[in-house]
Amino acid sequence: MKKIFFGIFSVIIILVVLVFSLRIYNDHKYKDINALNFPEYYKDVTNISLYPTDINGVDVTYVDEGRMQGFRFVPKEKSHKGLVICFGGSEGSPNFENAKILAKEGYETFALFMFGMKNQESTLTKIPLEQFDDVINYINKNIKDNKPISVLGASKGAEYALNLACKYPEIDNLILISPSSYNFAGLDFKDYGSSWTYKGKQLPYIDIKKSSFNSFLKNIIVPTIIKSPISYKESYKSAIEQDSSSQEKLIPVKNVKA
Structure with a gap:
């Protein structure tokens, strides 16, 4: 019995030492990535006061127009x-940086929140595409030179932008950064469901909870423990493969006129 206990204890000690060794190694290996300085507002993307609106050559104002919440440059x-309308990703930011860069190049831009602000869904789940109505109404009322309308989305914002272009012919151009061809589940696991709704109904979505456990363990859990880069791609790919009706969850790109 003592030998079994000693053997188990030894294995645990070896695993602990291995994990800490890998964490130290990866801290050194990825120190340049870890040292990246993100803008101050990433500490709380909903805190408007953290955004640097004093930009040389650009007038920046905050737009509070119903479900349209964000910055105008x-x-x-x-x-x-x-004009160019920018959306961020699952972190909830309005993609302030891209909007600022384009504005300094002479484009009129918007950095808009998808969720988390006044009159919006509090988390990334069941976001109504119709909140873009308020954006179109604001543009038509306040901007004379408003064509073409280009929408730029990053990651989850790219999924959102592509869905908007399927429903809104007013959108002339799309710029998609790390996009998806499928609709995926939202990221609120207490109120789980589709990321998006339209006319009161959830858009069909890929359930990321049904991704392969091995893929989840290998690409997310283990890297988190040993401080190596996390990869979500394989887990999302696995969820698609596990879904027998995945074709119904494709974003109808053929409907896009942009």
Whole structure:
């Protein structure tokens, strides 16, 4: 019995030492990535006061128009027609940085929140596509030179932007960063469901809870423990493969006129 106990204890000690050794090694290996300085507002993306709105050559104002919540950037010297509407990802930011960069290049831009602000869903789940109605109404009322309308989305914001373009012919151009061809579940696991709704109904979605456990363990859990880069791609790919009706969850790209 003592030998069994000693053997188990030895294995545990070896695993603990191995994990800590890998954490130290990965801290050193990925130190440049870990040292990246993210903007201050990433500490709380919903705190408007953290966003640096004093930008040389660009007037920045906050727009509070129903479900349209975010920043408007107007270059003092606008050199491009129309406007660009930017959305961030699952972190909940309005993609302030891309909107700022484009505004400094002479584009009128918006950095808009998808969720988490006044009149919006509090978390990334069941977000109504119709909240874009308030954006279109604001543009038509307040901006004369408003065509073409381009929408830029990153990650989850790219999924959102592609869905918007399926429903809103007013959108002329799409810029999608790390997009998806499928609709996936939202990221509120207490109020679990589709990321998006339209006319009161949830859009069919891939259930990420049904991804392969081995993939989840290998690409997310273990990297988290040993401080190596996390990869979500394989888990999402696995969830698609596990779904026998995955074709119904594809975003209808053929409907897009942009």
